[in-house]
Amino acid sequence: MDSKLIDKYYKGECSPQEVEQVLEWFKRKEMDAGQLQDMYEFWQEAEEEKTNEEFSQASARLFTNISQKIDAQEKQSLTQHSVPVAAKKRKPAYIKNNQWKVLMKVAASIVLPIGLVWLLAVYFSGTTQPETQLVSVETSPGTRKTIHLADGSTIMLNGGSKVSYQPHFSASKREIRLKGEAFFEVAKDSLRPFIVQTGTLSTQALGTSFNISYREKENAISVALATGIVKIDKGTQQASSQIARLKPGQQLIYNKVNHGYKVKDFDAREVLSWREGILYFKQANLAQVVSKLENWYGLTVELTGKIPGRDKEWHYTGSYQNQSLDNVLEGIAFVKKFSYEKNGNTVKIKFN
Incomplete structure (x- = not known):
């Protein structure tokens, strides 16, 4: 499919014969779940271009026009290819027609900006990318x-x-x-x-x-x-x-x-020293100290005894570079007057 023809289609400049050629091209394309997801992503990217009222109005008009053309084409196709009732049990043809109709409406709603037109043409020309994992x-x-x-x-x-x-x-x-x-x-x-x-x-x-x-x-x-x-x-x-x-x-x-x-x-x-292996506290309250210890050493801290409340200010300032958990706890305990004990992955801090 010529990308210039697709460009003409989205500009509304195609002749009836060219419109039919574009629709037939989309109709022949079988879409799997991954390809439909890619179409949705194209749609999302194009949505970012809709920043003004004029663009949105033009988008709505173009979507309506193309949808009407798709519906007319589908009705004509059903009339030309009508089959006996007994043969209607075969569903592949219906699924295919319905699929290209949905696809074209999605493509129409994109209202492709310059740059996405050729991307869509290349994508559906037969070269597909394998689905990638994060x-x-x-x-x-x-x-x-x-x-x-x-x-x-x-x-x-x-x-x-x-x-x-x-x-x-x-x-x-x-x-x-x-x-x-x-x-x-x-x-x-x-x-x-x-x-x-x-x-x-x-x-x-x-x-x-x-x-x-x-x-x-x-x-x-x-x-x-x-x-x-x-x-x-x-x-x-x-x-x-x-x-x-x-x-x-x-x-x-x-x-x-x-x-x-x-x-x-x-x-x-205070914010960036962790990159050098420094555990830094600056006027940290009790909750902040506990959170940093838990994140830094991968453990759970439990508080017991006379835990400082909101009515009593509790702040700690200190710096430890590449220090063990025991060294850090002993340093804080010496200043803030508490004892602690370790039990597996849990540290119990008791305030005196």
Whole structure:
């Protein structure tokens, strides 16, 4: 199929004979689940182009016109190929006709922007790509790992963290999904933004470095920018809105419970020192100390005795580089006056 003919079709410039040729071409194409998924992804990418009212109105008109042509073509086909009732038990022909009808309506709704037209033509010319599996890299508590991506970017994973991504990024974006904490150094590519998904937040950059912490047990998501510029959106791919644009030295703190957020300056030693194996506490309250210990060493902390309440301030500042759990607990216990005991993967802290 000539890509110029497809281009004419979407511009509404085809003759009746050319329309029939395009429809017959789609009709002959058998679509499996993977190909239909790719068509949906094309649709999603095209949706991003619908940023103005004029485009949306043109899209609706074109979709309606093409749908009507498809319906008319299908009715004509059914009339020309009517069969006795006894023969209607054979379903393949119906399935095929219905399939190309659905496919064409999906393709029509795309209203392909320039650049996707040839991509669709090449895709359906017979050359298909095998379905790829996501690459997932995970670290155990207390370990760190550096990942080198195909685009030249690097990811350093903190302990108890996981990233997932396509082995080969698409032509329009580089997308990563993160659970835990990681530091990203993004290679510059003005045509493909680098996007990190963390729950309802997405952080987008072109060439920059930043740290993200997104742990399921913690109430906050934090994004700290070291170099460059990033923008942070909230919501889904279909409906999202920008909530912040960070400059170097700034950090976004987003509350997962009440959905509030704030932007402030951050202490690089406090946020980034984990990359050097430093467990750093800066005026950390009891809950923060417990959370860091659990994430760093992969254990559960239980508190007993006279646990400090909200009416009594409890903060701790300290730094430990590549230290054992015992050394860290002894250091904190000496200052904060508590005892502890270990039982397998559990540490019981008793306040005096």
